[in-house]
Amino acid sequence: YDKLNIPGQVRKTQLLGGKVKWALRSDEVDLKIYKGDDPNAMPGSYLYMGVMEVVGTLDEVIELFQTRTTEQAKEHMRRFGKQLVDAVKLYSLVEPSPESPGELIGVHWRAYKSPLSLFVAKRDACLLECNHGFELNGRRGWVTSLKSINLTSCPELQHLLGLIRLQNYGSGHVFLECPDRPGYLEMRFVAQLDFRGVSYDYVSDSMLKRRAWVSDINMTKRCRSLQDIDRFLREDRLGRGAFLTAKQL
Structure with missing residues (x-):
């Protein structure tokens, strides 16, 4: 897992004492969004991170991300596929199992919607995905990681479909048990992406500013997906509960 950059993904989310300098981009009550240097x-490339605390357990989060069965895969796509135009699993290297539900390694192709469809072309990516459990300073955690890879079997499709191949330098979720709040998780979503599409040898200042503005819209939207995870966990918790009968009320 070291070769898959899992430790680096976790270290990247350190707000203090890490290589990345984080500056608060917005404070949205339950969610904080940071921009990284x-x-x-x-x-x-652009580096952003969302941080929030939620009620939940690692087991609940791992179950939320499961795609072992067809039913789980469909539910996962319904919930997490809002930004996707299409997606294909190319290779499965390590599949989750009942004994190790949090472990996964695979290769995927994904095509993404445009944040501004009238002005910005759609993007796609060929991604190595890895999910892994870990322990950090005595705290149990779980990470989902995505990183771009180049495969001859997954060529760029700009001339064929108009999709610009983005470069993902490491993105995903880091979940850690809160040390001082039993039953709570600290959730972090980090993304370091280059949406590409321009040559820096022939670009004006106004185009760079417009590109930064569009990227900011895209990245903050991705960070706000943590609020969706909070809602999904609550929905699943309610779904597992039993309603009281009239006699029990």
């Missing part, structure tokens, strides 16, 4: 970042 990574000294090792590639030109053209």
Whole structure:
């Protein structure tokens, strides 16, 4: 898992003491969104992170992300596929099992909707996905990680479908048990992306500003998906509960 950049993904979410300098982008009551300054970042990439605390357990989160059965896969796509135009699982290297439901390694192709469909082309990506449990300073955690890879079997489709291949330098969720609040989880979503589509040798300042503005819209929207996870956990918890009968009321 070290080679799949799981430790780096977790370290990237450190607000203090890490290589990334985080600045508060917005405080939305239950959700904080940060913009990161990574000294090792590639030109053209943007780094954002969303942070919030929710009621829940790691087992509930892992169950929420399960796609072992057809029913689970359909429910996962219904909930998490709002930004997707299409998606294909290309290779499955490690499948979750009843004994290790939180472990997964696979390769996916995904096509994404445009945040501004009239002005911005759709993007796609070929991604290595890895889910893994870990422990950090005595706290149990679980991470979902996505990173771009190049495969000859997954070529760029710009000329065929008009999709611009984005570069994902590491994105995903980090869930940690709260040390001082039993029954609560600290959720973090981090994304370091280059949406591409422009050449920096022939770009004006106004185009760079417009690109940064569109990227900010896209990245903050991704960070706000943490609020969806909070809602999904509540829905699943209610679905598992039993309603009282008239005699019990």
